[in-house]
Amino acid sequence: MQTLKIxxxxxxxxxxxxxxKFSSSQMMEEALLASQSxxxxxxxxxxxxxxxxxxxxxHLRHPHINLLPNTSGVRTADEALFAAQLAREALQTNWIxxxxxxxxxxxxxxxxxxLKAAEELVKQGFIVLPYIQADPVLCKRLEEVGVAAVMPLGxxxxxxxxxxxxxxxRIIIEQSNVPVVVDAGIGAPSHAAAAMEMxxxxxxxxxxIAVSPNPVEMGQAFKLAVQAGRMAYEAKLAGTSLNAxxxxxxxxxxED
Amino acid sequence: MSSEFYEVLSTYxxxxxxxxxYAKTAADVESALNSTSPSLEDFKALISPAAxxxxxxxxxxxxxxxxxxxxxxxxxxxxxxxxxACANGCVYCGFNHANDIKRITLNKEQVLQEIQVIKEMxxxxxxxxxxxxxxxxxxxxxxxxxxxxxPYFSLVSIEVQPMDQxxxxxxxxxxxxxxxxxxxxYNSQRYxxxxxxxKKANFKYRLHTPDRLGRAGIHKMGLGCLLGLEDWRTDxxxxxxxxxxxxxxxxxxxxxxxxxxxxxxAGSFQPNVVVGDKDLAQLIMAYRIxxxxxxxxxxxREYPVFRDNMMKLGITAMSAGSKTEPGGYAVYTQALExxxxxxxxxxxxxQQVIAANGYxxxxxxxxxxxx
Numbered sequence: 001m002q003t004l005k006i007x008x009x010x011x012x013x014x015x016x017x018x019x020x021k022f023s024s025s026q027m028m029e030e031a032l033l034a035s036q037s038x039x040x041x042x043x044x045x046x047x048x049x050x051x052x053x054x055x056x057x058x059h060l061r062h063p064h065i066n067l068l069p070n071t072s073g074v075r076t077a078d079e080a081l082f083a084a085q086l087a088r089e090a091l092q093t094n095w096i097x098x099x100x101x102x103x104x105x106x107x108x109x110x111x112x113x114x115l116k117a118a119e120e121l122v123k124q125g126f127i128v129l130p131y132i133q134a135d136p137v138l139c140k141r142l143e144e145v146g147v148a149a150v151m152p153l154g155x156x157x158x159x160x161x162x163x164x165x166x167x168x169x170r171i172i173i174e175q176s177n178v179p180v181v182v183d184a185g186i187g188a189p190s191h192a193a194a195a196m197e198m199x200x201x202x203x204x205x206x207x208x209i210a211v212s213p214n215p216v217e218m219g220q221a222f223k224l225a226v227q228a229g230r231m232a233y234e235a236k237l238a239g240t241s242l243n244a245x246x247x248x249x250x251x252x253x254x255e256d
Numbered sequence: 257m258s259s260e261f262y263e264v265l266s267t268y269x270x271x272x273x274x275x276x277x278y279a280k281t282a283a284d285v286e287s288a289l290n291s292t293s294p295s296l297e298d299f300k301a302l303i304s305p306a307a308x309x310x311x312x313x314x315x316x317x318x319x320x321x322x323x324x325x326x327x328x329x330x331x332x333x334x335x336x337x338x339x340x341a342c343a344n345g346c347v348y349c350g351f352n353h354a355n356d357i358k359r360i361t362l363n364k365e366q367v368l369q370e371i372q373v374i375k376e377m378x379x380x381x382x383x384x385x386x387x388x389x390x391x392x393x394x395x396x397x398x399x400x401x402x403x404x405x406x407p408y409f410s411l412v413s414i415e416v417q418p419m420d421q422x423x424x425x426x427x428x429x430x431x432x433x434x435x436x437x438x439x440x441x442y443n444s445q446r447y448x449x450x451x452x453x454x455k456k457a458n459f460k461y462r463l464h465t466p467d468r469l470g471r472a473g474i475h476k477m478g479l480g481c482l483l484g485l486e487d488w489r490t491d492x493x494x495x496x497x498x499x500x501x502x503x504x505x506x507x508x509x510x511x512x513x514x515x516x517x518x519x520x521x522a523g524s525f526q527p528n529v530v531v532g533d534k535d536l537a538q539l540i541m542a543y544r545i546x547x548x549x550x551x552x553x554x555x556x557r558e559y560p561v562f563r564d565n566m567m568k569l570g571i572t573a574m575s576a577g578s579k580t581e582p583g584g585y586a587v588y589t590q591a592l593e594x595x596x597x598x599x600x601x602x603x604x605x606x607q608q609v610i611a612a613n614g615y616x617x618x619x620x621x622x623x624x625x626x627x
Contacts (some may be wrong), residue, residue, distance in 0.1 A: 006534060018325055020329075021323075021326070021327020021328060021329060022327065022329075022330035022616060023329075023614045023615055023616055024611065024616050025616070032364075044625065044626070045410075045620070045621055045622045045623045045626055046618070046620060046621060048410075048620060049436075049621075049623070049625075063378055065558070073622065073623075073625075073626045074626050075508060079626055082625055082626075083623070083626055086625040090372070102507075103506045103507055103508065104364040104475075104476075104508070104509070105503060105510075105549045106549070112369045158324060158325055160324065207324065207327070210327050210328070211323050211324060211327055211328065
């Protein structure tokens with residue numbers, strides 16, 4: 001399977017994960033290790049950036065794990081810039097998952113503020129991965145300002161509803177020059193596999209693993225599903241057809 | 257000026273709403289349980305007497321919805337009572353100006369002593385509480401105290417007298433994150449009987465506090481009615497109506513619902529209506545089924561066994577180790593509490609109970625860098 005390159009990093013796992021909603025930091029660590037995820041997002045608001053012994057961060061210290069701090073909780077581009085700068089200093093990474101959702105109910109991203117913040121963060125040297133609506137035009141605009149990848153949502157975050165935005169994801173994947181990471185809404189390994197078969201470069205999964213009665217096994221299940229989906233994409237799926245193939249070709253007369 | 261909630265509230269008649277809740281049937285409850293986006297009519301069914309025999313399916317649904325949205329986590333906060341000075345005469349409250357209790361307003365030094373104890377317990381989310389006494393603990397005092405405590409906590413909220421929009425606009429950049437203002441009762445006819453004097457006697461000013469907060473751009477606001485004054489089902493319907501209105505109008509703010517239930521205190525007020533444990537459990541679960549995303553908070557007014565079980569059935573935030581008198585953590589212990597604590601377990605004990613229930617205690621869920 002091909003490795004995935006984003007910014008200056010190469011990943012052998014195409015499963016990105018999150019750190020919220022677990023029953024304990026210990027459980028989080030076990031599940032994320034089982035998932036073999038190499039890029040793990042962590043909410044700035046949950047960690048104590050001044051404390052090197054922070055409970056969440058200390059459970060993520062493994063050589064294969066890269067931290068992807070996210071700005072979840074901010075409502076404007078200005079707030080996102082400030083949070084990103086603090087994260088860079090405290091966590092020693094210039095990677096940032098840009099999340100600007102002024103709507104705290106459904107946590108839907110603000111496209112205008114996200115574009116504005118992304119442009120500025122790229123100028124400041126960040127590797128920017130914006131969480132956005134599955135909007136193909138917005139993805140191109142973000143690509144133009146220099147983001148490292150785009151992260152369109154599959155369905156509302158935490159909803160486990162799968163790829164409700166599939167038609168738009170297809171267009172985004174088809175048109176994108178940067179990696180496409182399907183983020184939010186992936187509720188089952190089959191959803192993750194479907195996204196990978198479509199040609200998504202990676203998926204990000206959190207709730208489905210954290211809230212499962214068995215997060216460790218679910219982490220493993222997602223690992224396998226993402227691998228299977230990617231392998232199928234690379235091997236190329238056999239075409240499907242709803243119609244039976246006519247045994248007497250309609251164009252046979254052209255051969256006469 | 258934009259519209260305010262009274263315009264919505266005044267289109268409803270208390271008695272009509274009450275009858276319509278009591279008229280809900282088992283079929284209405286089942287339809288509410290099967291709805292993908294429950295309406296206010298569904299909420300009525302869920303809090304109606306007809307739903308009393310559906311507590312088990314309500315509990316299962318509430319459990320699942322809460323875990324999906326909030327995960328296996330429980331947010332922890334602690335109240336810090338700054339002052340029990342109060343010019344109001346709320347008939348049910350221990351801080352009632354007529355009560356002969358020692359009045360204390362903490363000074364900066366005392367607040368720092370209190371904070372030291374609170375920080376040792378591990379808290380990052382602090383709730384500042386005062387009575388309503390403009391001269392002793394008004395806006396200027398609060399502003400000073402906010403400035404003082406801010407460096408020690410990642411999130412500071414207040415439960416104090418309602419203020420003007422411009423006051424909130426000044427406190428928010430100072431680091432104020434959330435404001436809790438309970439209407440106590442939405443029954444405008446009966447409200448004056450409970451709140452005979454002081455600024456709190458003004459029903460509409462209190463009712464429109466969330467509107468002022470929303471316009472000021474507050475991150476989170478908490479609503480609730482005092483359970484035990486008027487018919488709890490009807491008052492809870494109006495709370496839900498208020499929540500619905502606010503969510504649509506001030507869509508950038510987060511919302512929280514609390515469930516203060518009247519308990520014995522220094523005055524002599526006895527609850528007008530008894531809200532039993534089954535009623536309160538039904539109400540909490542009804543809220544979760546009605547609104548999947550709203551924070552539901554339960555304080556130490558409730559007994560351990562109720563709290564320990566409700567943390568699995570909809571509740572997402574809890575206080576623990578609370579003292580409800582100013583200075584109670586370090587400075588004084590003899591002043592009188594606002595209400596009696598039913599759950600006096602330490603925050604360490606609560607933390608262990610949360611973990612034993614399979615949940616992670618969340619101490620920090622905000623950062624000053626985000627505001």
